[in-house]
Amino acid sequence: MADDANPMTHFNQRIIDEFRANGGVVGEPFTGATVVLLTTKGAKSGATRVNPLVALVEGETVYVFASKGGAPTNPDWYYNLMAEPEVHLEIGTESYDAVAIEVTGTERDEIYERQVAVQPGFGAYRDQTTRAIPVISLRRS
Secondary structure, three states: OOHHHOHHHHHHHHHHHHHHHOOOOOOOOOOOOOEEEEEEEOOOOOOEEEEEEEEEEEOOEEEEEOOHHHOOOOOHHHHHHHHOOEEEEEEOOEEEEEEEEEEOHHHHHHHHHHHHHHOOHHHHHHHHOOOOOOEEEEEEO
């Protein structure tokens, strides 16, 4: 199926447009959440991809979660940044290059629980899948 026929592509583009038009603020279904735009390079295509993601910001570190709504597989953007960890990040009105590093083990579990505390939907995503949802640290490069 072509991207332009994919309903998720249209949904994401609406969020991206709203984010950029309103200085990083978006409404439903993300009202009150910290949304970032993550730009990756396609692992297979080499094409630039922009994904709106709900993030956890702690100091200078932004964490994103490859939840895919609790699906049994990781989202495509996860594989893109594993292949090419140099990414671009938009948060609020700020835009900068960052490096993506997967967080594992106990540290991953603790960060994920902090995200569940502020965004309970991430607990539901965890409960809907048997995979450990990857946690990615994004740090300014």
